[in-house]
Amino acid sequence: MGPAQGSSRVRLVGLLRNGPPFGPTRPGFWRSPLRGPWLTSVLGAVLLVGIPLMFVTGLLSYAAYNPDLGANDRTPDRGWLGFYLFSWPTDPHWLYRLTQGVHVTLGIVLIPVLLAKLWSVVPKLFSWPPVKSVGHALERLSVLLLVGGVLFEFATGVLNVQLDYIFPGSFYALHFYGAWVFIGAFVVHIAFRIPLTVRMLRGGGLRDELRGQSRTGGASSSDPTGLVSPRPAVPTMSRRGALGMVGAGSLVLLAVTAGQSIGGWLRPTALLAPRGQDPGPGPNGFQVNKTAASVGIRAVDMGVAWRLVVRGGGRERVLTREEVLALPQHGAALPIACVEGWSTEDQEWSGVRLSDLAALVGFTLRPPGVFVQSAQLSGSFRSTTLRDNQVRDPRSLLALRVNGADLSPDHGFPARIIVPANPGVHNTKWVTRLTFGENV
Structure with missing residues (x-):
């Protein structure tokens, strides 16, 4: 080993021993008093219900495309990932309208919850040292796949809904493979975090939070997550206010999306729907995807x-x-x-x-x-x-x-x-x- 290599190794060991070197890797960098295991657990509980429902309805959509029939297959080499495929039924006649409407609407409604959840745990993405053990490395890898997978799935889904076909390949193949990568990382993450989430939610405090009577303060031994800032800034809103903002964002997205699936008098409210516009009068006056x-x-x-x-x-x-x-x-x-x-x-x-x-x-x-x-x-x-x-x-x-x-x-x-x-x-x-x- 040469002198330069030895010097680099000494500096690396020093960084690992002396703590985080700079910026976002230092716990004090993240100063919001709202972050903590309780808020993260509440947001996680919402996603724990919503994401599996999105995943199941997405798989049903894939099955409805009859991908095991040659002309319809846009997902080559899917192998055992297509284990569940079945002959898509024709009854009830509104089945695909329901399952795909739920899939798309729920995906859009969950966007504020997802962004809030990522914001609440962003300090963990910069934790130091990056790897502490083999088990920690596996957990970090699952988080990387989880964050990358969820951003990819939501981004490609929203682009497809808005008819922005900018994908380097078939949307169906990319979204299908991405969904399996994401759900695998999601299951691993839940296995690590579900005990803490249950403990936080059972520990009470929901009534105090919703009444705006929650307390904020520096990190303590009661914070097993490392999300609470050791020197929090002065709060500008309560956790109740933060949850209210997230909930309001989801309700607004629901109001401007759901009409495209429900129809009737709600259809004009679907402001984000690419096919929500007035299709014109007459017997043929209903939505068209591709014109002649x-x-x-x-x-x-x-x-x-x-x-x-x-x-x-x-x-x-x-x-x-x-x-x-x-x-x-x-x-x-x-x-x-x-x-x-x-x-x-x-x-x-x-x-x-x-x-x-x-x-x-x-x-x-x-x-x-x-x-x-x-x-x-x-x-x-x-x-x-x-x-x-x-x-x-x-x-x-x-x-x-x-x-x-x-x-x-x-x-x-x-x-x-x-x-x-x-x-x-x-x-x-x-x-x-x-x-x-x-x-x-």
């Missing part, structure tokens, strides 16, 4: 030249729109619900049952799944795959009309898929080809 112009659909392609190709079992039928209209027509009252959290009220669709179209190519008893292709020229989800249980549902239609009128170009004229409890992107618009039993 935005994905390269030309009127000439969807006019008299349009043909529907139905294939399967070695057979093929080519139908004009008039021939499709001549087939038995059926109706279904169904909503459209999208991954971004917005949804429509039930619309009255009419068209040909998918099971009847399957019968045209010989599948009369138990129609199989179907591979759906669109005339869409750009963007994602130009094709999709539906399961056999979706095809067999009598409400699953190749819709030609909505609310008594022909579909508008933006709603998929001349024909689109509508399936109960189906994510909106799989209700394919501008359909040109249906292939039953192949590529499914």
Whole structure:
């Protein structure tokens, strides 16, 4: 070992022995009198309820996308992470509207709680020395994955809700893998912290806090977390006020978000919803995700030249729109619900049952799944795959009309898929080809 290396080692040992060297690594740097195990435990208890519910509804959303069907898979090599996948049901018809509405709305409402929680524990992120033992190193690693994972999941989720597709890859794959990394770190963190959280909440003081009668002071032996400042600044608000600010922030976000999922008279209140604007009057006056112009659909392609190709079992039928209209027509009252959290009220669709179209190519008893292709020229989800249980549902239609009128170009004229409890992107618009039993 040379003199320079020996000198560096001596300085490092000195830093570790003499305490934190500077700035945020020193306990006295963080002077807010509000920080402490009680406030952190209250915020943590809220997240302990909210985050698992978000995780479960997120997994359900992933299952609803039928990712084990080839055309829908945006998550390669997921392996055992997809252990829970199941055939997404068609009943109740509002199921995806509910689960995805809860997922998105809850995620946005929890943002103030999450930020407050991170603020309350920020001194621990700079604790000194960085690593004290192997166990401490594992705990620090779990915190790193926890903080990084939660920021990634919330940030990508909010960007997706606002239709800001800036991701370097598929949002579905990134969000899916990120969720599993985050929830793993979350479980480890809870295992370390749940005893302290329970002790803090059981220890009383909630009534005093809410009455504004809490006491603040320097760190003492009763603070096992190291969050209480040894020299706190003069308080400018109570913990009751801090909790009130966080709660008010969450309520405001709820008020300007939930209407996009609930609909009705609350829809105009969804100020943050990208599809919360007035869609206009008339039978086709409800929310649209992608317009015909935005994905390269030309009127000439969807006019008299349009043909529907139905294939399967070695057979093929080519139908004009008039021939499709001549087939038995059926109706279904169904909503459209999208991954971004917005949804429509039930619309009255009419068209040909998918099971009847399957019968045209010989599948009369138990129609199989179907591979759906669109005339869409750009963007994602130009094709999709539906399961056999979706095809067999009598409400699953190749819709030609909505609310008594022909579909508008933006709603998929001349024909689109509508399936109960189906994510909106799989209700394919501008359909040109249906292939039953192949590529499914």
